[in-house]
Amino acid sequence: MSTNANIFNLSSPHLHVTYSTGGLGSRQNLVYQDAHQTLQFSGDQIRTISGDLGDLVSVTVHLTVDAGSTTFTLVVPKVELDLNQHAHVETIGVTALHRFSIIPALNHGQLDAYSVTELRGTASARAF
Numbered sequence: 001m002s003t004n005a006n007i008f009n010l011s012s013p014h015l016h017v018t019y020s021t022g023g024l025g026s027r028q029n030l031v032y033q034d035a036h037q038t039l040q041f042s043g044d045q046i047r048t049i050s051g052d053l054g055d056l057v058s059v060t061v062h063l064t065v066d067a068g069s070t071t072f073t074l075v076v077p078k079v080e081l082d083l084n085q086h087a088h089v090e091t092i093g094v095t096a097l098h099r100f101s102i103i104p105a106l107n108h109g110q111l112d113a114y115s116v117t118e119l120r121g122t123a124s125a126r127a128f
Contacts, residue, residue, distance in 0.1 A: 005079035005123035010091065012117050017074055017093060019057060024083075025128035030059055032072055037061075054078055054091075061095075068100035068111075079123040086124035093117045 006023040010016070015034050022028035028048075030041045039061060047058045055076040062070035073094045079087055097113045 002080045002082055003125050005081050005087070005089075005125050007124045007126055008074075008076060008089065008121065009124075010074075010089070010093075010119035010121035012093075012119055015093065015117055015119070017072075017119065019074055019076065021055075021076070024126065026126070030057060030074070032059060032061055066100075066102045068098045071096045071098065074119075077123075081123070081125040083125050083127055086122045088120070089123045090118070090120050093119050 004021070004023055006021045006026050008017070008019045010019075015032075017033070018029075018031040020026045020029045028042060028046055030046055032039045032041070039059070041059045045059060049056045053075050056073050057076055058071055058073040060069055061072050073096065075091050075093070077089060077091050079089060081087055093116070095115045095117065099111045099113075101107055
């Protein structure tokens with residue numbers, strides 16, 4: 001009997017992401033590791049939207065009070081597997097720099113900039 005994959009281990013040369021969907025008894029969790037930091041997110045620190053691209057899973061990887069923030073969004077494809085199986089997956093992660101100034105006159109023009117990272121790895125279905 002097939003089910004949706006609930007564990008994703010993905011990487012690029014400069015980024016590693018592990019995401020657990022919360023399905024099959026697991027807890028929703030995302031670990032983000034780049035060259036400068038390793039961050040772990042769970043619960044309401046993870047924002048998920050489902051749409052035509054799959055699940056968009058977003059976390060805030062850097063936040064400043066007066067200059068903006070940086071978010072990372074993982075595009076999670078739908079993957080159907082039998083329990084205890086895994087499959088190769090390819091997807092993307094989008095890093096967004098959100099510019100903000102406490103001086104309203106500086107908040108003009110494009111305030112968001114994006115970079116896309118190709119990610120490869122595995123998806124698996126495990127019961128916890």
